[in-house]
Amino acid sequence: MAQSIVDFLVELDTNSKLMEAYKKDPVGTATKYGLPEDEIKIIAEKNWDELSSRFDDTSKTIRVINY
């Protein structure tokens, strides 16, 4: 069963061994983790804008009024 890219990102952010493996072989590590093909394609193409647009909502980043 395909693993979620959300879980992959969390694991990468908290597991230094997985991150080191990913840095050496991004596509191989993502494939071994069990990501589906379309998400491996994002990694292979380094399509970070697609990834950011999927998960980040920068319109909701501002939280301060100072002036």
Added chain:
Amino acid sequence: MALIQGKEHIKEGSLVVVGTGIGVAGQMTLAAKSYIESADIVFMGIMNKVGEHVVSGLNPNSVSLDDLYEEGKSRAVTYTQMADRIVHAVADGQKVCAAFYGHPGVFVTPSHEAIRRVKALGLEAHMLPGVSAEDCLIADLGIDPSRYGCQSYEASQFLFRDYRIDPYMTQIIWQIGLAGEATLSVLNANHSQSGLAMLADILSEHYPSDHELIIYEAATLPICEPKIQKVLLCELEHAKPTLISTLVVPSLGMPDYRQDRLAKLGLTEQQVINYRNPSIN
């Protein structure tokens, strides 16, 4: 309300405000994680779905505050409503955790407001530190804020008020994507052109036009790199910042020694230089 040893015990609410870091999970402190896990309810201001997933996994009773944002609505109202939600839950007797991305006390109006209001009710409230965007900037750019000293401020606040730049200090200017935007009602960086032009004019009074600046964005996802764009000061007004862009203006270097102050301390410039560079032999 619960009965403890025959006495009526009213559960008192409390608030802890924590930061989840700029990344999705790895910058969350052990203490923040523990408070999230043990809260009756967690309010999230995280803006990243992976980060929300992590917090919701630690505590299923987690609700987002970000639905309160609306294009055209003043963020002043949004932040008051965020604080309202948090304070009402505490007043209802719940053990509340408010989790904001980054450091919850850096560039976050509703966290400080909620703590102030909960304390005014005579209830417990405190904040834990977190990893801020400035912390990421220091690590990614290799800047030590103590090297030249540092002035760190929000772009619009700087433009609107009578501040002074010390060009010998590193300038870290936040929220340049909203430079000069006073209405608080836009949720994009399409209104910063005139503010950026004014900022460039002010910087030009202190730095040469070919001074190299950095427009920086921290990475939120672990497989993405931080965005580090170098621009000359003369190009700044044409830059296209986002809402998470920060401008770094490197120092012109160390200023001259103040001979009068050294003399009052019984020192000479040469003595200070010698103390600072001791010979190994």
